Amino acid sequence: MTLGYVIYKLILAVIVFTVTLLIAMYSTYAERKVAGFLQDRLGPNRAGWFGILQPVADAVKLFMKEEMIPSVSNKTLFIIAPGLSLLTACMTGVVIPWGTSLTIFGTSYSLQVTDLNIGILYLFGVVSIGVYGIMIGGWASNNKYSLLGAMRASSQMISYEVAMGISIIALIMTTGTLSVGQIAAQQHGWHWNILVQPLGCLIFIICAFAETNRAPFDLPECEQELVGGYHTEYSSMKMGFYLFAEYINMFVSSAVISTFYFGGYNMPFIGRFVHDGNLLAILGVVFLFAKIFFGIFFFMWVRWTIPRFRYDQLMNLGWKTLIPLSILNLVLTGAWMMRHEIISVFIK
Amino acid sequence: MQPLTNRSKIVVKKEMSLYERIYLPAIFSGMMITMSHFFKKKPTIQYPEQTRPFSAVYRGQHVLKRDDNGAERCTACGLCAVACPAEAITMVAAERKRGEEKLYREEKYAAVYEINMLRCIFCGDCEDACPKEAIFLTDRKVDSEVKRNLFTYGKDILVEGVEKDKRVDVSKRQTPEVLEFKKHKEFEHNR
Numbered sequence: 001m002t003l004g005y006v007i008y009k010l011i012l013a014v015i016v017f018t019v020t021l022l023i024a025m026y027s028t029y030a031e032r033k034v035a036g037f038l039q040d041r042l043g044p045n046r047a048g049w050f051g052i053l054q055p056v057a058d059a060v061k062l063f064m065k066e067e068m069i070p071s072v073s074n075k076t077l078f079i080i081a082p083g084l085s086l087l088t089a090c091m092t093g094v095v096i097p098w099g100t101s102l103t104i105f106g107t108s109y110s111l112q113v114t115d116l117n118i119g120i121l122y123l124f125g126v127v128s129i130g131v132y133g134i135m136i137g138g139w140a141s142n143n144k145y146s147l148l149g150a151m152r153a154s155s156q157m158i159s160y161e162v163a164m165g166i167s168i169i170a171l172i173m174t175t176g177t178l179s180v181g182q183i184a185a186q187q188h189g190w191h192w193n194i195l196v197q198p199l200g201c202l203i204f205i206i207c208a209f210a211e212t213n214r215a216p217f218d219l220p221e222c223e224q225e226l227v228g229g230y231h232t233e234y235s236s237m238k239m240g241f242y243l244f245a246e247y248i249n250m251f252v253s254s255a256v257i258s259t260f261y262f263g264g265y266n267m268p269f270i271g272r273f274v275h276d277g278n279l280l281a282i283l284g285v286v287f288l289f290a291k292i293f294f295g296i297f298f299f300m301w302v303r304w305t306i307p308r309f310r311y312d313q314l315m316n317l318g319w320k321t322l323i324p325l326s327i328l329n330l331v332l333t334g335a336w337m338m339r340h341e342i343i344s345v346f347i348k
Numbered sequence: 349m350q351p352l353t354n355r356s357k358i359v360v361k362k363e364m365s366l367y368e369r370i371y372l373p374a375i376f377s378g379m380m381i382t383m384s385h386f387f388k389k390k391p392t393i394q395y396p397e398q399t400r401p402f403s404a405v406y407r408g409q410h411v412l413k414r415d416d417n418g419a420e421r422c423t424a425c426g427l428c429a430v431a432c433p434a435e436a437i438t439m440v441a442a443e444r445k446r447g448e449e450k451l452y453r454e455e456k457y458a459a460v461y462e463i464n465m466l467r468c469i470f471c472g473d474c475e476d477a478c479p480k481e482a483i484f485l486t487d488r489k490v491d492s493e494v495k496r497n498l499f500t501y502g503k504d505i506l507v508e509g510v511e512k513d514k515r516v517d518v519s520k521r522q523t524p525e526v527l528e529f530k531k532h533k534e535f536e537h538n539r
Contacts, residue, residue: 038383
């Protein structure tokens with residue numbers, strides 16, 4: 001490992017981190033803008049050109065707010081929780097392949113911070129830790145609404161992680177790898193995984209909505225029932241951290257969905273027109289981000305269309321519909337992969 | 349039981365079909381509806397830059413008129429304060445001194461004239477009650493303030509300027525028909 005390698009990885013990690021934060025920041029703006037447009041309004045348009053400075057103004061407002069820590073709360077955990085939430089949200093971007101690789105002065109630089117051979121496991125592990133931020137925050141607040149929100153969040157995440165995991169196992173069976181980089185590379189041309197695993201893709205997207213606590217599965221923070229859910233007692237930038245983590249999760253979920261099922265940085269037919277490797281890599285990044293932005297828009301589109309599930313409906317959907325469906329998907333995938341062996345058994 | 353209207357409907361709670369239970373078609377059609385709204389023309393009016401078209405006889409912030417020579421028309425008779433249903437108007441009358449003929453039209457004038465804009469309901473009764481054509485409602489809006497007491501407008505805000513360009517045009521509300529109507533003393537409101 002040379003010094004140049006370390007510097008290149010550091011720069012890449014910093015870029016990924018910055019871009020993640022920037023996109024999360026502007027997702028808050030986009031959310032309000034999309035919500036406005038879907039409701040025949042205009043959304044924020046006063047701060048700067050088309051309201052482009054709105055996130056900055058929001059951040060300044062959050063920093064200026066009074067910092068409140070309830071006297072009955074567990075102070076240490078209360079402070080750790082939002083940081084944990086944000087940290088785990090930021091950690092997931094590491095294994096996403098943002099593009100193929102750039103060749104500069106004869107050296108190839110991969111646009112993936114690290115291609116873990118157990119990338120999917122890493123992703124799931126980090127996402128599972130994400131629920132701790134919410135749980136600890138809700139518990140440390142020592143408030144019944146916070147606790148209820150945290151309980152809902154954890155039970156919801158655990159329920160939907162099962163279906164999500166099983167739908168991913170089917171994907172791993174067809175791709176034959178746990179490395180996110182290889183999964184993206186396999187989908188060149190039209191070999192997008194959604195065409196191989198349409199049901200798995202649907203289940204994964206639904207579970208991703210539940211994992212990010214987005215509407216229609218935003219029960220942990222439903223205002224009408226639980227005041228603010230797990231962040232009822234939070235104020236100032238700690239509150240901002242939670243909100244920010246949600247938007248980062250949304251960005252990362254879109255990136256993961258794009259990479260797993262929608263071809264990642266691949267675009268069909270682009271190889272016919274562009275032959276330069278570096279240009280192709282840069283175009284790949286552009287395509288991936290186009291897919292991610294559409295994914296984020298889709299998240300918002302759904303949020304401002306579909307009303308929230310009731311809690312029993314949420315559990316019914318998770319345990320009685322999605323898990324059987326994902327198991328069915330798993331069995332069908334297995335049967336299809338072993339079709340020659342199965343047929344040969346019956347023919348013999 | 350006799351139905352009161354013919355709008356009542358018998359509610360049927362039937363089992364959902366498989367197509368309905370899948371939800372996805374319904375979600376899809378719902379999302380198409382929201383998407384159609386995405387491209388609709390927005391009815392928003394960008395307020396400070398754009399304003400709604402006002403009616404010619406809009407009842408907004410009051411003005412205390414001067415006559416053609418620049419003397420205040422108000423004689424502090426108090427009819428507007430009596431007519432005011434919200435009791436928003438108060439005034440203190442004073443006698444005109446020698447040498448103030450240019451300032452006040454008649455021997456008595458309002459030394460203090462205050463309208464509380466938070467109490468005012470902009471009904472225009474003060475204007476109807478005024479026998480001297482002194483108070484009018486205009487198409488100007490009352491600005492927002494940060495303190496409640498700033499909404500009590502005194503003569504400094506209410507009285508129009510002496511100069512030609514500072515006069516407030518009320519001709520839309522002071523039509524010949526209105527003037528004619530006010531002359532009839534047999535009506536209750538003109539006494």
